[in-house]
Amino acid sequence: MQQEIELTILPEKIADQVHIMQTGAAQLRIAPSRVKGLKIRKRSIDARGKQVVFRIRVIFYIDEIPIPEVLHHEYANVAGAQPVIIIGAGPAGLFAALRCLENKMRPIIIERGKNVQERRRDLAALNKEGVVNPDSNYCFGEGGAGTYSDGKLYTRSNKRGDVQRVLQLLVAHGATEDILVDARPHIGTNKLPHIIQAIRHTILNQGGEIHFNSRVVDIVAQFGRVKGVKLASGEHITADHVILATGHSARDMFELFHRKHWLAEPKPFALGVRIEHPQHIIDQAQYHCAVRSEHLPPAYYSLVEQVDGRGVFSFCMCPGGIIAPCATDKGEIVVNGWSPSKRNNPYANSGTVVQVNLEDVPQAVRYPFALLDFQHEVEERAYVVGGGKLVAPAQRMVDFVQGKLSDTLPINSYKPGTKSALLSEVLPSFVHDALRKALPVFGQKMKGYYTNEAILVGVESRTSSPIRIPRDKDTLQHPQVKGLYPCGEGAGYAGGIVSAAIDGMNCVDRIIFQ
Numbered sequence: 484m485q486q487e488i489e490l491t492i493l494p495e496k497i498a499d500q501v502h503i504m505q506t507g508a509a510q511l512r513i514a515p516s517r518v519k520g521l522k523i524r525k526r527s528i529d530a531r532g533k534q535v536v537f538r539i540r541v542i543f544y545i546d547e548i549p550i551p552e553v554l555h556h557e558y559a560n561v562a563g564a565q566p567v568i569i570i571g572a573g574p575a576g577l578f579a580a581l582r583c584l585e586n587k588m589r590p591i592i593i594e595r596g597k598n599v600q601e602r603r604r605d606l607a608a609l610n611k612e613g614v615v616n617p618d619s620n621y622c623f624g625e626g627g628a629g630t631y632s633d634g635k636l637y638t639r640s641n642k643r644g645d646v647q648r649v650l651q652l653l654v655a656h657g658a659t660e661d662i663l664v665d666a667r668p669h670i671g672t673n674k675l676p677h678i679i680q681a682i683r684h685t686i687l688n689q690g691g692e693i694h695f696n697s698r699v700v701d702i703v704a705q706f707g708r709v710k711g712v713k714l715a716s717g718e719h720i721t722a723d724h725v726i727l728a729t730g731h732s733a734r735d736m737f738e739l740f741h742r743k744h745w746l747a748e749p750k751p752f753a754l755g756v757r758i759e760h761p762q763h764i765i766d767q768a769q770y771h772c773a774v775r776s777e778h779l780p781p782a783y784y785s786l787v788e789q790v791d792g793r794g795v796f797s798f799c800m801c802p803g804g805i806i807a808p809c810a811t812d813k814g815e816i817v818v819n820g821w822s823p824s825k826r827n828n829p830y831a832n833s834g835t836v837v838q839v840n841l842e843d844v845p846q847a848v849r850y851p852f853a854l855l856d857f858q859h860e861v862e863e864r865a866y867v868v869g870g871g872k873l874v875a876p877a878q879r880m881v882d883f884v885q886g887k888l889s890d891t892l893p894i895n896s897y898k899p900g901t902k903s904a905l906l907s908e909v910l911p912s913f914v915h916d917a918l919r920k921a922l923p924v925f926g927q928k929m930k931g932y933y934t935n936e937a938i939l940v941g942v943e944s945r946t947s948s949p950i951r952i953p954r955d956k957d958t959l960q961h962p963q964v965k966g967l968y969p970c971g972e973g974a975g976y977a978g979g980i981v982s983a984a985i986d987g988m989n990c991v992d993r994i995i996f997q
Contacts, residue, residue, distance in 0.1 A: 484545045486511055487524065492537045494778035497526075507543050520549035527666035528779070535770050535779060539664075554655045558584040562690030566591050566722040567994060568712055569987075570699050570736075573627020574980045575728035575971030577679070579987030580686050581652060586995055590691040591720060593712060595698040595733075596624030598683070599676040606631060609808050610898040613872030618698065621809040621819065622732040622945070625695065626679035628972075629980045631807070631821060634670030635799065636662055636981050644985035652984075656681035667783070671824025702727075702739065702967065709966035724994050728970040728987055731948040732811045736973070737855060740952065745963055749847040749854045750951040750975045753798065754861060754914050755836030756906065756939040757806050757818045758880065759895050760932070765802065765831045768931045781826045784833070784929060788921045793913070795921035798834035798946055802826045805896035806940055808873045816865035816875050818897065818940050830896045834943040835922075837914040854949035857911075865909045865942045869902050876904035880937040884919050895938050909941045951975030959993045968993065 488510055496502045500521070508515040525540040558581075565588050569576045572594035580590035596602065596619045605619040622628045636653075638646060650662050653670070657678045662668035670678065683693060694714075701713040702725060711721035729736045740747045762782075766775040769782035781802035788795050799819070803826030809819040820832040839854065846853035868876040875897055879889040889903045907915050918939075926933020952969035954961055954976075961967040968990040970976065977983035 484547060485542055486545060487540060487542045489538060489540050491529075492539060494535060494537060494776050497537045497539075497778065503539070503541065504543075507541055511543065511545070513545060517545050518543050519547055520544040522549065523664050525666065526664045530769050530771070530782070533771055535772075535776075554651050556585070556652070556655060558685065558689045559587050560690045561587055561589040564589040564690070567991070568593065568720060568722040568725045569728060570712065570725065571627065571728035571730055571733070571971070571973070572596075572625050572693065573728060573730050573971065573983060574629050575977065575983040575987035576726070577626070577682050577686075577987070578649065578652070578984035579726050579728060579970065579991050580691055581682065582988040582991035584686065584689050584691065586991065588991070588994070590686060591722065592686070592691070592693040593697050593699050593714070593720070594625060594693065594695050596620075596695065598625045598695050599630055599679050602631070609810075609873070613808075613874070613899050615810050615813055615873070617812050618696070620811055621807055622730060622811050625683065626675065627730050628732070628809075628819075629983075630675050630679050631672055634672060634675045634821075634824075635979065636668040636670065637666075638979055638981040644989055646981055646985065648988075649981050649984045653678060656685065669822070669824070669826075671826075672821045673823045699736075700739075702743075702964075704964050704967070707963065707965060709964055724966050724968070724997075726968045726970050726987065726990050727952065727974060728983075730971070730973045731945055733973055734855065734859075737852060737950050741852065745961065746953050747851050748951050748953060749841055749844075749851050750947070750949055751838065751840050752854065752858070752949045753794075753796075753836035753946040754839050754858070754911070755795075755834065755918060755943050756910075756941045757820055757832050757943045758835045758937055758939050759806055759830050759832040759897075760934070760937045762803055762829055762831045764931045764934065764936065768929045781831065783831075784932075786835075786925045786928060786932075788924050790837075790917040790920045793840075793917050794838040795917050796836065798836050798943070800831070800833035802831050803828045804830065804832050805898075806832050808875075808897070808899050809945060810862070810873060814866050815859065815862035816869055816873060816942060817862055817945055818875060818943055819945065828896060832896070834946060835918065835939075836943055836946055837917045839914070839949075843911075843913060852950065858944050858949050861909065861911065861942055862944055868904050868909050873899035874902050875899065875940045876906060876909050877901035877938050877940045878904065878906050879935040880922060880933060880939060881935040883939050884922055893936060893938050895940070897940055901938070901940060906939060906941050947978055948973050948975050958997070959990050966997075
């Protein structure tokens with residue numbers, strides 16, 4: 484017999500299986516000897532009261548031995564099977580490829596960047612020398628922006644598809660089973676590359692193809708139907724189905740659509756800064772303690788406020804993380820954040836961004852790329868104000884709100900360096916004003932948040948794509964080109980690793996029924 488119940492466990496007891504078993508047996512009013520096994524199904528931290536606790540949902544196996552769950556999936560060899568071209572090896576592309584294997588189709592992934600091992604050199608040059616390789620950086624390369632990101636798997640995408648299936652596939656390729664139970668699952672930047680490599684090996688071992696350092700310069704279509712792609716090398720690859728999963732920073736793909744007069748439309752996005760605090764400030768605020776218990780992970784936060792009818796919110800919060808340079812071309816500053824699996828860096832950072840609507844950029848009514856240009860102009864201003872080599876303009880939090888140039892900046896995690904600047908010279912006025920009003924309010928919601936120990940680093944601009952490539956809601960194909968499937972974050976249909984992975988799988992599912 485199986486019985487599922489919820490338990491409240493103190494942090495120092497969360498790793499004690501015997502304690503959990505005894506607590507559960509007492510709640511079920513049975514002898515502990517009758518419990519033959521247990522499985523934690525969900526685990527979350529409840530810090531609402533003075534005593535921080537874990538809340539867990541546990542399945543108890545009473546008078547029966549649990550059968551271990553098999554997460555590994557056997558794939559057929561697809562060499563010689565129907566080809567599906569997938570442009571981009573990010574989460575959407577990789578999970579689309581795995582779904583192709585499941586359905587006996589041959590995925591052919593075309594990736595402009597390098598594999599995860601070779602990307603490291605370009606990331607080192609980015610961090611140490613401020614040198615950007617437009618095809619190999621934090622956004623482009625094997626695994627996409629997700630590989631060297633935080634690896635957060637928290638999503639609200641349950642209605643879009645099978646979230647648990649995505650998590651199980653990650654576990655099958657090397658992620659810990661903790662991601663199956665944690666309320667806010669997280670892999671970590673240090674572990675993601677190994678998982679991505681394992682997915683690559685699965686695809687190749689089963690007859691799929693992956694072409695690195697291969698930029699798509701044209702999507703070939705005839706009579707309204709896709710026929711394949713042309714690469715920068717001049718090579719043509721033919722297929723009746725192409726999944727476009729290029730990520731939110733592949734501006735050349737948007738330009739390709741513009742040249743071919745294929746439909747694309749502006750999409751609202753969000754813009755702001757990355758804010759970094761010493762981690763201990765966030766721990767004290769969230770856990771109501773002077774020093775965080777060794778049994779608790781570094782604390783996270785989520786903040787949102789409406790300012791003059793416009794949303795201001797924290798985004799991609801990274802406990803124990805660093806701020807990373809995520810520019811994809813010369814002459815621009817883009818910042819993001821990530822954390823290692825242990826989240827053991829001394830800083831906590833989060834994107835803190837302001838909603839940008841279509842009406843904020845009047846040209847968007849007649850020009851679908853107006854928001855994309857608007858985004859790029861802000862990134863270029865940040866580069867100029869920073870002074871070059873990816874040095875980012877920055878300001879202390881209270882100074883920012885008061886409109887003062889910071890005399891000094893706190894030590895921070897952004898490796899290319901920061902320069903004291905007035906962020907009002909970088910951010911559009913409506914973004915700047917909304918942030919100035921929201922930050923003191925965030926300080927009222929979370930004790931210690933509003934402080935000059937915090938640094939604002941500009942700019943956080945790639946929260947999502949400012950372009951949506953339209954598709955039929957049933958077939959997921961572009962309305963003008965049959966067999967072309969706009970997919971994932973770059974096409975405007977996802978907002979993170981899990982939602983992008985689900986969208987990739989959904990596109991393959993539609994191919995099956997064509």
